Amino acid sequence: MKKNWWKLGVAMGIALMVMAGNCRLDAAAAEAKEGERETGKSSVVKTARQIPIDVSLKMVLGTEAVNKAAEGPGTGDGIKYIENGENADVTDGLETESTEGNEAIKTSDAAVNENEGTEEGSTPEEGAVAVEENAEEIDAYFDDSVFVGDSIMLGFRNYAMKRQDTFLSRMGFLAAGSFSANNALWEVGGESVHPVFQGEQRQIWESISLMGSRRAFIMLGMNDLNITGLDGTCEIYEELIGKIKEANPEVEIHIMSMTYILKGKEAGKLNNDTIREYNGMLKAMAEENGWGYVDVANALADGNGDLAEEYCSDGFAHQNPEAYDVWVSVLREYAGEHL
Template sequence: MKKIVATLLLGSIALVLAACGNESSSSSPQQPTTRNQGQATESKGSVETEYQALFQNSVFVGDSITECLSFHDVLKEENVLAGAGKTAEFALQDMAELTKRDPEHIFIHLGSDDILWPTDNPKTYSLKNYAKLIGIIKEKLPQAKITLLSVTPVTAEAEELEPRYKNINDYNQGLKELAEKENIGYVDLSPIFSNGSNNLYDSDGIHFKPEFYSSMLDLVKDQVE
């Protein structure tokens, strides 16, 4: 079991380093910077500053997908508490740090690694730890508003390589029911992919390009406004 867990963690770390480190395939280093390109960069910076101001009292808890929020400078590092290979069980170890940050809003975006956990029933095992995590947050940070975010879908190619990703919809149904039971927020991120486009995905079909995170924050900003 220790070897399996170690392998999973190393694989997850490799994925996030590759995914967050990749640049968009549409970039063209040979093309000189024009005035319009400079304006686009300035506009992008303004949008990021707007998100950072809007979510300045929030913390996003999650795995490598969530971690890229700060890697891409969409949010500041103090607003992201995430890492490669994180599961609901591992997130329990971050409670001291989360309590120290004392956020007004907590967004939890876990599950992509949980559904791959080497146990007989990953969903049941994960949601049990998810409920425990929520309970501790309510105890330690009773004033904080908690919102669960659905597990993001993967591409057909990624699902073919890892068939357990077919369980994402079922897992998200469990998350939604858990949120209702705990009387906390739940946001379904699937509308971001409603047009069927894969242009937001990074090369592994699991992680995302920076553009995804703007769409994600637009979808959840009602929770803090």
């Protein structure tokens, strides 16, 4: 019997500690309740301020999570992406954050402000409510969509790959450094720069067919303007879209505006005045043919109409994750308007 006394003592000690802890909890609860009566404030406010960053980001990007892992070319699941980093474009030689991405998910004012660069008169609150009410439909709008472009679009692909628990995982990508409307019409060969899909370079219209894409969002021109000028680039652009439509009659075409460069970083015909004129021509071409037009450029511009420094990753034209946060806001707003 004596041998078990120590066990009895330990048990009694634990019981006393539990009773003391309950007393402290009751006292704390009573104090908190009294504080609420005195201030009239709810603890919900405090709780709202403690929402984790990743949850806040999901609220901005959409409520329906997909939770698919990024897979390699040819899988047909998750993000359908290319890997083509050997080709140089007009921005080559400059280290870009857009092609490497950041390990941590970041939020910014650009990500929270759903109305960045939208028409005057709307408010962030109105935009946020609209997104919340149609979140699932907006997310579903990008099912079976493909985004076509050069290294600027390649940066968006890398951004999307790091956010696989959002609607971005539903997007397909055909993007490569040096890609342009001009060389998109080349035959596939040893010197071609076509994006890779299912392990090999293909014509864009062929890859879109294999993907089964319903919507194609196209951003090209960065590597064209210095070669073919405004009129020539638009003619080639329209020819490329014609080939896409010929091979994929049911696919919807959505032209994305070419984004600006930093002030003072002009390179020949590649300057922001020319880019503005080019975007105007693209918008007119889209309207004439019944295609969509997505204005990302002005949402990323500063007060002078140049690419805002806070969105640039290389001191020239490539963009950082904060810029792609703005892309997401613009695309979701665009989807909401076209449901």
